[in-house]
Amino acid sequence: MGEFISTIIFTLPGLICYYWLQLFGITPNQKHNPFEMVGxxxxxxxxxxxxxxxxxNFLVLMYNLFLDWLESKVNISLIELRNEYISDLTSLNDHLTSFPFVITFLLFSLISxxxxxRVYTKLFYKLILTNVNKIREKRDLNKLSNSQTVWEEIFITKGSNVVEISKIDGSEKLVGDIEKVSRPLEPERNLTLTDTHYFTELINKYDLKPERYYVDVRTGxxxxxxxxxxxxxxxIIDNASSNPIV
Structure with a gap:
C-alpha cells in the first residue's frame, strides 16, 4: 500500500500538469510511450x-499558530496535535501514511x-518558441508554428471554417462549415459539417476556390x-441580393 501511495505522490502531479498542458493546446505531435511519459x-x-x-507548509504554519493561540487560552498542552513541516524527501515520505496529507497534497497539486x-502556455511557450525560431532562421530552417500539428493549426481554430472534402482524385466533393473536429491525437480524422446545402450553393454561385489544401496521403x-x-x-453580397440563397 505504501508503494502505491508513493507512486501516486511521485507521478500523479506531473501527469496532471501534462494533461492540463494538452487541454490548453500544447499537444504533442505523436503519442508518448510509457518510458517517455515517466520522464x-x-x-x-x-x-x-x-x-x-x-x-x-503554509497551511501547517497557520494550524500550528492556531494551536499556540488555543494553548494560551485554555492552558492545556496541545503539542501532540501539531503537524510537522516537510523540508526534504525523507519527511515527505514519512507523511505518506497520513491520509489527510495525501488528499491535501493532491488537491494542492491539482491547483498548482x-x-x-496556464502560465507556461500564456508566457513561456511563446518566449521559448520565439527564441527557437530565431536560431532556426540563422540555420536557414523554416520556423516552427504555434501549433504542434498541421491538423490542429488548420482545423482547431475559432470562427467559421468552410471546407471542401473529397478524395485526391476530386470525386464526390462535400462542402460545409466545420462544427466539430477530432482532436490531433485521435486515431481517426473525423469532421462534422453543417449547412452543407447553403455553402455548396454559395460557392457555386460566386465561383469561390479553396485558398489551400490539407492532404492526408495515407487515406487519400x-x-x-x-x-x-x-x-x-x-x-453579405448574397444576403443583399434580390435572390438570396435559402
Missing amino acids: ISALLWMPVSVISIVAY SYWIA MKIGIYNKEEIKDSQ
Missing part, C-alpha cells in the same frame, strides 16, 4: 510538488499544476480550406 512526469513533478509543499500549465483524403473573408463577403 515527462518526473520533469513536471518538481515545480508542481514544490508549490504544493510550500502551500502545505493548473496555474503552472483532400480538404480544401476556403478564405474566411471571401466567404463572409460573399454572404
